[in-house]
Amino acid sequence: MPLGEQPAYLRVAADLRRKIVSGELPPHARLPSQARIRRLYGVSDTVALEARKVLMAEGLVEGRSGSGTYVRARPEPHRLVRTGYRGLGDVTPFRQEQADESVDGSWDSRSAQERAGADVAARLQLAAGEPVMRTRYVFRSAGEPVLLSTSWEPLALTGRTPVLLPEEGPLAGRGVVERMAAIDVVVDNVVEEVGTRPGLAEEAQALGAVPGQPVLCIQRTFYASGRAVETADVIVPADRYRVSYHLPVR
Template sequence: MTFGEQPAYLRVAGDLRKKIADGLLPPHTRLPSQARIREEYGVSDTVALEARKVLMAEGLVEGRSGSGTYVRERPVPRRVARSGYRPAGGATPFRQEQADGDARGTWESRSEQAEASGAVAERLGIKPGDRVMCTRYVFREAGEAVMLSTSWEPLDLTGRTPVMLPEEGPLGGMGVVERMAAIDVVVDNVTEEVGARPGLAEELLALGGVPGHVVLVVQRTFYASGRAVETADVVVPADRYRVAYHLPVR
């Protein structure tokens, strides 16, 4: 909904956006040149340029060096399932999803000890600088990076136990609930906050995005009797994924 008259560059961008959505400008088609936009819509070069900038910022078109601006392939958003029901076998949601015979997902991880930043310390209820196990994940489908995750666990809880390294040992690769249960810590609550922000340069590089693209961030924290035992940031491209929740009603 808009109020009053739209600026000219938004009217031009809106019409071009509709043509893209309707298939009149299909993927890989070259966007009309700045001169063509100026002539077709009766606007100035500045307006034509600003309209193109809007479409680029929205991720609908991309510039190709020495060639022009082209309509981007628009992926069909997939669901990232967040469920209140525990999957059989204790696998993490991504691993459970990849158990489907049609899935082609893989992942890689790297764990290392680190000092908790102020933000991580606040989420875990520990002091800044306290030691944590930081594990970074890259999840791939058909070789393409589709999701990033970074988790932190306080080492005063898991240090020198069989679950100190999330992806190694007898419970490597199991979910947080199952791993904590192995050291007699009963996880009874989890919170998730979902937000959106421009992707960091290193995130977009890993995920194949372009500067300015938006990512969804799921900030998840597991608790045992009120104590945070793990916190994580899950990052997915906003144009490729939707976060879907399935929660039990009690």
């Protein structure tokens, strides 16, 4: 193959992608079969199969068991607004993680005690194996799952206090800052790191997405005088959201 020339499967995938983006192959249209791709482009079965795999990995098409491969509907990306916490009584971080506050958002949660793994322990400045409270959330907008979040809090800090369970008790759902203030812990800053990775199978199932489709992972940690008091992973489908930061200039 001459230097700079694309492999055949990428050339086929590029032409099919062009047809999808232009609307020539609209959402829910059936992608040409492997045999038809082979005839249309004069390529082997292997090349046709690899081209389809590329489009599936990009989230442009999806396979339906016993039916074929179809063009996926491409949702209009929403803004996921991230702003600084402005004080007690403000919206909770969980409400902030709804893409649009005018939308009727809801969530399910489940908390359980566990031993901190190496990654979570490092983020919370703990020794591996120390007890933490893990809470898993599924956030919904208009009844549809839109994002996932898993948070961890050190039981050395919250154990035997009214805020042991983030979604139960007198401050249920009030957010990290207000809950910590109730036990005389003053949260003074938060750090967020944003990265991308392929979505895990269980994440895709929860979000109604395609396994392996890219997701945004927002790794968030709250601090009080340099001490980490909560850390969380927020998982967002990359094709549905654009993260928008609104930060004050001091």
